[in-house]
Amino acid sequence: MGVFQRTVLIIMGAIGATVLALMVAAPFAFPYGSFTHLDGSPSVLDHDWSPYGPMGLVYALGDILCHQEQLRTFMLNGSEMPVCIRDTGLLIGLTAGLLSGARFDRLLTDRRCLWAGAGLLMLTLAEWCFESATSVDLPEIRFILAILSGLGAAMIVGHLLYGISPGPEAL
Numbered sequence: 001m002g003v004f005q006r007t008v009l010i011i012m013g014a015i016g017a018t019v020l021a022l023m024v025a026a027p028f029a030f031p032y033g034s035f036t037h038l039d040g041s042p043s044v045l046d047h048d049w050s051p052y053g054p055m056g057l058v059y060a061l062g063d064i065l066c067h068q069e070q071l072r073t074f075m076l077n078g079s080e081m082p083v084c085i086r087d088t089g090l091l092i093g094l095t096a097g098l099l100s101g102a103r104f105d106r107l108l109t110d111r112r113c114l115w116a117g118a119g120l121l122m123l124t125l126a127e128w129c130f131e132s133a134t135s136v137d138l139p140e141i142r143f144i145l146a147i148l149s150g151l152g153a154a155m156i157v158g159h160l161l162y163g164i165s166p167g168p169e170a171l
Contacts, residue, residue, distance in 0.1 A: 002105050005161045009102040012157070016095030022058045023082050023091070029055040033078035038068040058082050072139060086124065089143040093150020100151075101158035108158035117159065120152025 027035065030052070038059075040046030045063055049056035062068060062082025073080040074088060081088060101108055123145040131137065 002162060005108075005158075006102045006105055008161055009098050009105070009158060013095055013098035013102065016091060016098060019061075020088075020091050020095055022055075023062070023088065024076065026055045026058040026082055027076040027079035030077075030079065035059065035079035037070055038063070038073075038080050039070060040068055042067050062087075071137075072142075085139050085143045086146045089146025090124070090150040090153070093147040093152075094154050095150070096147075097151040097154020098157065101154055105158070105162065108155070108162045111159075113155050114159040117152040117155030120148045121156065122149075123152070124149035 038047065040063060042065060045060060046068075047059075047063055049060040049063065052059065059082045066083040066087050068080060068082070069084060070080055072084045072086070074085060075081075083091070107113055127138075127142055127145045131142070
């Protein structure tokens with residue numbers, strides 16, 4: 001059951017794992033402390049990454065997708081990771097959830113999985129609203145809730161994949 005869907009989840013999880021590995025490796029590809037104070041705006045390429053070769057593309061991806069605030073980003077090798085703590089957590093949770101979904105695919109067909117995924121996804125929204133309203137900075141909580149939200153997003157993707165796509169075996 002669900003060979004096509006399972007394969008899609010594994011491919012998506014492998015892509016997520018590759019991106020995560022590149023995000024962790026990128027700070028180590030350059031001398032200690034090469035990338036600090038990258039603060040910028042999401043959806044805007046704030047810096048010129050062309051002199052940095054292929055790993056510059058990883059930072060460019062982070063530059064486009066994330067604000068890259070140094071105070072809200074893990075530091076590795078004295079440099080900021082390409083994305084913030086929240087985005088790192090989301091990527092970890094999404095990747096783990098997609099790969100787990102390939103193993104526990106029968107659970108993804110249950111509608112309760114969709115609602116549980118939505119509930120987990122809302123944790124990051126609630127945390128973001130709380131931090132915005134109170135100006136309280138809770139990086140550890142942000143990271144943990146983002147992992148849970150990433151798992152929720154994977155549950156939603158998996159449920160939709162199993163619910164919408166019958167796969168080639170149904171044809």
